[in-house]
Amino acid sequence: MKRIRLIVSLLGIILFLSACGNLDSSSMSSGGGTSTSKGTQLTGQSDDSQYEGVIKNGKYVTSKSRGVSNTQNADNQLNLKSFETGLLNVSKNEFSTSKYAFREGQYLSKSTVSNWLDRESKSNPDGLNPKSNGSTSPTKRNPIYLQQIEEQDYMIQKDSKLTLGGITIGIGINSVDYYKKAQYGATYETDISNAQVKAQGRKIANEVLSRLRKKSALKNVPIVIALYKQASNDSLVGGNFFSYSVNKNESTSVSSWKSINQKSYVFPLSDSQSSPNTNDTTSFTNFKSQVEDFFPNLSGVTAQAQYTDKQLDGMNIKITTQFYSQTEIINFTQYLQSAAQKYLPSNVPIDITVSSTDGVQSFLSRTAKAKKFTSHVFNSY
Amino acid sequence: MKRIRLIVSLLGIILFLSACGNLDSSSMSSGGGTSTSKGTQLTGQSDDSQYEGVIKNGKYVTSKSRGVSNTQNADNQLNLKSFETGLLNVSKNEFSTSKYAFREGQYLSKSTVSNWLDRESKSNPDGLNPKSNGSTSPTKRNPIYLQQIEEQDYMIQKDSKLTLGGITIGIGINSVDYYKKAQYGATYETDISNAQVKAQGRKIANEVLSRLRKKSALKNVPIVIALYKQASNDSLVGGNFFSYSVNKNESTSVSSWKSINQKSYVFPLSDSQSSPNTNDTTSFTNFKSQVEDFFPNLSGVTAQAQYTDKQLDGMNIKITTQFYSQTEIINFTQYLQSAAQKYLPSNVPIDITVSSTDGVQSFLSRTAKAKKFTSHVFNSY
Secondary structure: OOHHHHHHHHOOOOOOOOOOOOOHHHEOOOOOOOOOOOOEEEOOOOOOOOOOEEEEOOEEOOOOOOOHHHHHOOOOHHHHHHHHHHHHHHHHHHOOOOOOEEEEOOOOOHHHHHHHHOEOOOOOOOOOEOOOOOOOOOOOOOOOOEEEEEEEEEEEEEOOEEEEEEEEEEEEEOOEEEEEOOOOOOEEEEEOOHHHHHHHHHHHHHHHHHHHHOOHHHOOOOEEEEEEEOOOOOOOOOOEEEEEEEEOOOOOOOOOOEEOOEEEEEEOOOOOOOOOOHHHHHHHHHHHHHHHHHOOOEEEEEEEEEEEOOEEEEEEEEEEEOOOOHHHHHHHHHHHHHHHHHHOOOOOOEEEEEEEOOEEEEEEEEOOOOOOOEEEEOOOO | OOHHHHHHHHOOOOOOOOOOOOOHHHEOOOOOOOOOOOOEEEOOOOOOOOOOEEEEOOEEOOOOOOOHHHHHOOOOHHHHHHHHHHHHHHHHHHOOOOOOEEEEOOOOOHHHHHHHHOEOOOOOOOOOEOOOOOOOOOOOOOOOOEEEEEEEEEEEEEOOEEEEEEEEEEEEEOOEEEEEOOOOOOEEEEEOOHHHHHHHHHHHHHHHHHHHHOOHHHOOOOEEEEEEEOOOOOOOOOOEEEEEEEEOOOOOOOOOOEEOOEEEEEEOOOOOOOOOOHHHHHHHHHHHHHHHHHOOOEEEEEEEEEEEOOEEEEEEEEEEEOOOOHHHHHHHHHHHHHHHHHHOOOOOOEEEEEEEOOEEEEEEEEOOOOOOOEEEEOOOO
């Protein structure tokens, strides 16, 4: 939300900003707050591609279902990060970062989300996963399709108050369902085909939409629903969003889906994988071999790369090694700055983190628009 | 080393820079290298307060005593980082980053450093630590004073070749010597007074200087020697340099010492500590309480702060907590950007790292000259 817009819209109401407590640039005390941190405010914006977040009475407004998806994703944290960042990106198609502020979901409670994620049963009629059919065979049982649900609220400003402008719901569907036949027993897997992921996702989305419309606050706002295919637990990248729908006020079933053609890779590719773009893989390979040649006993240079419509969205490169001195880290980082500039694809965001067994030692980053990498070496007094 | 200076000095010699392998901006192939990465080059410079590092035949030139100090410092890695960064800073007083390049020490070998760090004995006449007097009493035994030695080489350019312009030697003296009476037994401590740290440091420095002058390559260059007091193993900050000497060509004993009045603190201070500067401690306390109020269950907000001549040099702040979503990390980081700007001391470099049990999640940084914090959230596809 642009500062100028905010200032204009705040004109005419009396604001008492005290010396500490309010973030001046983004304060939006509802109804003219009088003390340090009463009322609703925004976090401020680190850059204009990010949403500001909602603060209430000086505290961050956490999700009403906080922690539920986290537990569900304990086995592959990568799914959690890529799911949430991806959901923000889908939302940006509908809710621009200059007009809307972000609030963690306030309409789905912990117990609601827990019940929905569970199987349907006599005691849990709201379960969105199928009833158990009693089988424990990987191919005959009814798998758990729905792995996570997340609500994000998008707020607009009316008469110096924040009101709900729309919500986004992310639905994560398993590509592999991991299960046990006995408590503490071995883990078995049921594979779920892409066709099933898509069909189950759409079915669940329709049901979720109709349930949400029964809440009076959500009757009359646009509801974006995005479908995500979870990566398997052994994957070194998270899953990906494959379609989303924008559902206008009062609509109770999804009328059309837009597809998202997105896929993430880990470089170096395994022998069985085909390259999404040979230029990118060559760039990475050249970078990797230069860097490995430069520094003794590097233990790993890998990258996550994400593609949308076969175009590279960005790369996260991880370099791991043992360092024997801080000067090695400083000089290695300086070298990387030149080498990355020279070898890696341009015009896409690239992050490089350099770690040892003691954790992250330095990192480099270049945004899509920037010409040069910036670098930072973590220091200690 | 400024790029323009480099280009000028390289005029007149033929350079064959191939498409890959050389860092064009800083290539200094000695004698007109013909293949991708033959000869001597520099790493490039991330900013002009840093030295460029020396590369030979495409490889980073590592220290001849690589790994020796590291083992010595296993019990408090903070000593290692602060020792090496501090040694670079002392060196900058004598060897400017615009004229000199940095090379890891090439004159002291692993075995030399190991022998010097050991006790003097029949089998090791070169040991710089005192002979054992047989006692195991904390107050009667001869403690290990000398904990680490590091050599740094500073190179200048002559006739398109790098030649040695001077060296810096860092000498780390224990403030506490940890020892065992029996292998795998309990650890005992001998405290070493500040007066002893200083006296022993000076004595060892003189001996080191006279030994170095016996090497023909080191006869005729300035040798800077800096003395460091090691922090105890339970310290949450490293030790500090307390004096240094600049020894002109051929001088074999130190004629004068300059004192360095430097001390590092951990905020919040313990009850028994007095505040180095009440403004800074108040700033930190306000920042900490605002941040803790903002975000639920923060598990820690601490800072390292370093002072020279009672002036704040900079702060490293660590914030640790559990996050339940990527959106929490993004919004917390945006909030920190405003809060840090508002509460923390200005005109000094400040780093803030935000970590969870999964490692660093985001970080913010402001240089001494910059007006605003930059931030970066670590992402994953």
